[in-house]
Amino acid sequence: MRLHSLLLLPLLAFGLIGCKDDSAPADQAATPAQSFHWKMVTTWPKNAPGTGTAAERLAERVNAMSAGRLTIKVYAAGELVPALEVFDAVSRGTAELGHGTPYYWKGKVPAAQFFGAVPFGLSTLEMNAWLNKGGGQALWDEAYAPFGLKPLTAGNSTMQMGGWFNKEINSLDDIKGLKIRMPGLGGEVWSRLGATTVVMPGGEIFTSLQSGAIDATDWVSPYNDLAFGLQKAAKYYYYPGWQEPQSVLELLINQKAFDALPADLQAIVTEAARAATQDMMDDYVYHNALALDELKKSGTLLKRFPDEVLQAMQRESEQVLGELAAQSELNGRIWASMQAFQALATPMQALSEKELYDWR
Secondary structure (H helix, E strand, C coil): CCHHHHHHHHHHHCCCCCCCCCCCCCCCCCCCCCCEEEEEEECCCCCCCCHHHHHHHHHHHHHHHCCCCEEEEEECCCCCCCHHHHHHHHHCCCCCEEEECHHHHCCCCHHHHHHCCCCCCCCHHHHHHHHHHCCHHHHHHHHHHHHCEEEEEEEECCCCCCEEECCCCCCHHHHCCCEEECCHHHHHHHHHCCCEEECCCHHHHHHHHHHCCCCEECCCCHHHHHHCCHHHCCCEEEECCCCCCCCEEEEEEEHHHHHCCCHHHHHHHHHHHHHHHHHHHHHHHHHHHHHHHHHHHCCCEEEECCHHHHHHHHHHHHHHHHHHHCCCHHHHHHHHHHHHHHHHHHHHHHHCHHHHHHHC
16 A cells, blocks of 8 residues: 555544545535524513513524524514414414413313413412423313414413402402403403403503403512502502412414424424523512512502402302313313322422421
């Protein structure tokens, strides 16, 4: 073997020079990575703390993780479609993504209410565990599949407050005739106790409460409520948030658009949604503490619902949930799965979280 051949052997071995592949076309070039430009419609006012900012952060995270191969333009409520039309817009492909909360779609998908907030139900940690480990996600996928949608958690506002009231609730009689903004299953419970419930997007709440068009409202918790100035429109701030022990914010994904993504971008969307959930939980624990302190200093009157009222709400909640479960075979399976997981999780939570909070 000649000397120059011996010198080439190490270079060939380490791939520093290559051999000609006679089977490949001479003009073959690497295929450029395909890019995608998506729209996300939301149910939130623009830059609403926690809720609206979560959607913006999710879009930014996807853009960064994909190195710009998947960009998302976020539209606040009303910019592209009205807040309560987000579900339909993503289903028909007007936008590839939506960000909202499941109980807004109860008229289209009654089962969706199980995946938002269940009165006296799972806590934030328990809900995430049920969805991710306890079979909840598969049931959620099944509920939305007929509409061409894939749902994912993309936030959780943790346990909420009971709401803002312009009259005291001292007994069940005080509920009769009360006009309250309350969506979802909690609203149905209020109705059965004699209140008149209405559903309206967040951007309309302050004016309606201040003008007397409604007597009371839930929104979220101190973080969002302070930002909306609700303490200027109502005197009493009630707890606990029995109607929403936690509240899932969802990412609605058009299934056809999702299927068209390469596997790595699908993974990026999925993990960005998971990160958005954790980010929002952190956001709310931190900012709720700050905001509650500010509300108390400003003169907000914190009031606890009387035991009589809470007991009645719990009884009505069980009735409402049982009737919802009986509406369809799927609803029944969802409720049975959720109840079984709650029964499994409660003893551990009683020994751990509850004991700690009681002693603190």
